[in-house]
Amino acid sequence: MSDTTHDELTHENFDFRGFDLPDLKAVTLNAANASGKGPKGSGPDGANGDTIGGAGKAGKSKGGNSKKSEKGGKAVAKEKNEKNGVDKKSRPGLFTPMELRGITVRNRIWLPPMCTYSVFARDGRPTPFHYQHYVSRAFGGFGMIIAEATAVAPEGRISPCDTGLWEDGQIDAWRWIVDGIREAGAVPAIQLNHAGRKASTGCFALGYEGQSVPEEAGGWPTVAPSPIAFGGLATPRALSVDEVHGIVGAFAAAAGRAVTAGFQAIQIHAAHGYLISQFLDPLCNERDDEYGGGLTGRSRFLIEVVDAVRGVVPEDMPVLVRVSATDWAAGGWDLDQTIALAKVLKNHGVDLVDVSTGGIVAGVSIPVKPEYQVPFSEQVRLKAEVPVTAVGLITKPKEAAKVLSRGKADAVEIGRAGLRDPFWPLRAANKLGVPVTEAPYAPQYVRGAF
Ligand SMILES: Cc1cc2nc3c(=O)[nH]c(=O)nc-3n(C[C@H](O)[C@H](O)[C@H](O)COP(=O)(O)O)c2cc1C
Secondary structure (H helix, E strand, O other): OOOOOHHHOOHHHOOOOOOOOOOOOEOOOOHHHHOOOOOOOOOOOOOOOOOOOOHHHHHHOOOOOOHHHHHHHHHHHHHHHHOOOOOHHHOOOOOOOEEEOOEEEOOOEEEOOOOOOOOOOOOOOOOHHHHHHHHHHHHOOOOEEEEEEEEOOHHHOOOOOOOEOOOHHHHHHHHHHHHHHHHOOOEEEEEEEOOHHHOOEEEOOOEEEEEEOOHHHOOOOOEEOOOOOOOOOOOOEEOOHHHHHHHHHHHHHHHHHHHHHOOOEEEEEEOOOOHHHHHHOOOOOOOOOOOOOOHHHHHHHHHHHHHHHHHHOOOOOOEEEEEEOOOOEOOOOOHHHHHHHHHHHHHOOOOEEEEEOOOOOOOOOOOOOOOOOHHHHHHHHHHHOOOEEEEOOOOOHHHHHHHHHOOOOOEEEOOHHHHHOOOHHHHHHHHOOOOHHHOOOOHHHHHHOO
16 A cells, blocks of 8 residues: 655645634643643633533433443453553454444444535435445445535535435435445444534535635525634524524434434534534633533533434444544643543443544644544543544554554544545555455455455
8 A cells, every 4th residue: 555654644634624724822732631641620621620411411311321332431441450552462453343332343444434525416415426435445344434424404514515414305315325335344334413613615516615605606604602703714603592402403313314224323523623513612612501611511512412313323323423632722622621521422322432633723733643643542542431433644554553452542543545545454454464364355356355
């Protein structure tokens, strides 16, 4: 495979819409904080002893105490006691299957959600492009294929060309993709999203890239917790409490449609500055009602979405949440709050936390380098005792294997390297000396094995 140097890959390539508007003091990750040795209660809510998701809520969660999720947590806790690196033999490899509730994922190399902005008809329905894109990567050996940020409401699309699951008419367009992924041996998952103040932006097919699309060109007014714009995008309108409840319902309805389409796992997008992370982050959420204020209030929307989604999906279906572990901005969302949140998510039946960073506030500087987000997944895994995935410039098979063998994550996600090489997992198997018989080849491709 072509191992790309990190010089070619910058944070600007990401889909974070992190437009370069230096309106905030840039911060780099403090090494002490990343290693979990930061000052206790240094977060705005840690200091005042605020907690998220009361016991009553946790009790209400349908799947919160499932045996499987307890099992995951205990395994993490056991490793914590054994110290990193001591019990290497019990740690999984890239090709070790992984159980999540009722499903088994064939390996720990997953395709993260990546928008393709390719619904040119603007009706939210995936097309033959999406079929070949996802199914080819399932044949390429990925264990879980997490389909791109898919809107739970038309006004929640990042661009007019996003996929959607906001109406029943979109279900059939997903079915053949889901079936194709499953037939190729991978687990089909879907990321559900509402883009909030980062909605109605342009894309390659439409133009207006990095800008708000004007209404006359098919754009729409945006909404957010508070009327604060992201960078140079249009200023959003603050959502009413009734509207917040409506969006919680939209997430649940979209999750129900995903189940009908055959998806085997749901990922809730609470990262990268889209609506849910706008609520989480004190720099975007200035509400003085029950959805703002301390960590409890700012997390309420996400926890309600999790409960609502858990309430409609089967008991044995995994629910994942993607978070940004920091917004890389002074006074904003940080690792301490992420760990506190992850503990609550676990109690509400979330089976795995997908740990990313950034995208929430514009104009911050991010120390992008290979595996730069791995310290965050490691800390969330150890401190919240919840299974996690690591993502972000993991491009080399040996390095990816080390992330797992050192207990820094339970699975890795290969994004842009998986865009340029749909067969990344099969190529990795070859590089790591995994026999063809144990690599995730579909029978049709064995004779052309690496
Ligand atoms: C083209 C593109 C589209 C993306 N779209 C999404 C998305 O829909 N949802 C999401 O959570 N992250 C999205 N991301 C972020 C990726 O999932 C991933 O976290 C990021 O690319 C870092 O991983 P990598 O270095 O392996 O590419 C996108 C990234 C790229 C490059």
